[in-house]
Amino acid sequence: MKYTANEMMALSAGRMIKDGDIVFAGTGLSILAATAAKRIYAPKSVVFFETGGIDPTLDEMPMAVADLRTMSGAALNSGLIESFSIVGHKKLHTIAFLGAAQIDRYGNLNTTCIGDYHRPEVRFSGSGGANDVASLASSVITFMKHEKKRFVEKLHYMTSVGWYKGYDSRSKLGLKRGGVYGVVTNLCVMKFDEITKEIYLAEVYPGVSIEDVVKNTGFEIDTSRAVESSPPTEKELRILREEVDPQKLVL
Numbered sequence: 001m002k003y004t005a006n007e008m009m010a011l012s013a014g015r016m017i018k019d020g021d022i023v024f025a026g027t028g029l030s031i032l033a034a035t036a037a038k039r040i041y042a043p044k045s046v047v048f049f050e051t052g053g054i055d056p057t058l059d060e061m062p063m064a065v066a067d068l069r070t071m072s073g074a075a076l077n078s079g080l081i082e083s084f085s086i087v088g089h090k091k092l093h094t095i096a097f098l099g100a101a102q103i104d105r106y107g108n109l110n111t112t113c114i115g116d117y118h119r120p121e122v123r124f125s126g127s128g129g130a131n132d133v134a135s136l137a138s139s140v141i142t143f144m145k146h147e148k149k150r151f152v153e154k155l156h157y158m159t160s161v162g163w164y165k166g167y168d169s170r171s172k173l174g175l176k177r178g179g180v181y182g183v184v185t186n187l188c189v190m191k192f193d194e195i196t197k198e199i200y201l202a203e204v205y206p207g208v209s210i211e212d213v214v215k216n217t218g219f220e221i222d223t224s225r226a227v228e229s230s231p232p233t234e235k236e237l238r239i240l241r242e243e244v245d246p247q248k249l250v251l
Contacts (some may be wrong), residue, residue, distance in 0.1 A: 003232050005186040006251055007240060008205055010036050011232050013097065013141055013184045019044035022094045024087055024133060026050075027064045029143045030097035032240075032250045033184075035061065039239050048086060050129050052078040061249045084129065088136035095181070096137040098130055102155050103144055105199050105219050107162025107180030107192060109134065110155040117157055127159050134160035139181040146185035148218040163197035170197070188213050189229065190221075198222070203229040 010032040017023060017037035025034035025047055034047045035058045048054045049062075049070040057073030071077045087094050101124055102110035111130055115121035134140055140162070144150055162180040164170045170179055179197070183190040189203040200222040201213055210223050232240075245251045 001232065001234060001237060003237055004251070006032070007232060007237065008229075009033070009143060009184050009186060010240065010250075011040075011236055012189050012203070012205075012229060013037070013143070013182075014041055016141060016182060017042045017045050017095065020093060021045045022086065022089075022092045023047045024050070024083075024094060024096040024137060025065070026097055026099060028099070028250055030099065031062055031065075032245060033097055033141075033143075035244045036236075036240055039244055040236055046075075048083060050080060050083045050133075052076075052080065052083055054078060054083075054086070061245045061247060063249060080129075084132055084136070087133055090177075092138070094137045095139045095141060096133040097141050097143065098133065098160070099143045100130075100150075100160070102150055102152050103142060103162075103183065104152055104155050105221070106164060106166050106197055107140070107142065107183065107199060108155055108158050108164065109142065109160040109162060110157050111159045112157040114156050120156075131160045134162065134180075135175055135178065137178050139178060141181055142183045144183055144185045146187040146213065146216045148216055151217045151219065153219045163192060166197040167195070187216065188226075193222075200224075201226040203227055205229050206231045 013033035014037035019042045023034045025031050046055045049065045051065050053070035053074045055075040060069050062069040100109035100111050111124050113120035113123050187208050190199050191202040
């Protein structure tokens with residue numbers, strides 16, 4: 001069956017969500033993946049947004065986290081403080097979906113600028129809540145377009161901490177839980193070694209070669225554990241297209 005990169009990315013991320021997970025969703029692919037997870041893989045998961053919509057019905061795809069549809073049919077309509085309290089709640093397994101402009105081998109993220117901070121070539125929107133979420137959530141899944149300029153040896157600016165410098169360096173910063181679990185790109189799924197906390201290639205999408213991933217990554221990566229991802233099933237694509245985003249707002 002034919003499918004797009006966005007569809008493969010949303011489903012790949014959605015497959016990582018389990019029943020009982022509390023999913024913090026950002027704009028775009030994050031909302032698509034979170035809704036797909038809820039409808040297909042983990043009906044007992046809870047999706048919430050930083051603007052305060054907790055467990056909405058998501059009958060229609062929100063355009064952004066401030067879209068009022070994130071509060072339609074919600075179990076609770078709260079606010080920013082309540083949302084971030086949930087992210088860091090010690091008794092909840094919270095998973096955050098985040099995007100970024102750059103990522104390094106330890107999952108640290110840049111959403112601030114390209115070039116020198118004081119004279120940047122490009123200035124982005126900045127952290128928003130990303131640094132808080134990356135610091136407090138149980139786990140982070142990051143969406144990236146797979147390009148050398150995005151997968152870099154050294155970030156131009158560290159907005160959000162992943163595994164910092166690897167090994168136990170994150171916990172030494174005082175961040176006792178959390179870290180990046182996976183990176184979902186338009187080519188593959190990447191994960192992090194349990195000991196070194198360094199990124200490795202976990203899955204390549206059907207039709208994508210390991211060489212395609214290597215040549216689009218700006219640092220050396222371990223490819224020895226790579227397997228081919230399962231392609232989307234007819235059922236997964238039907239639900240994604242007809243129930244999750246029938247208006248094709250993100251798709």
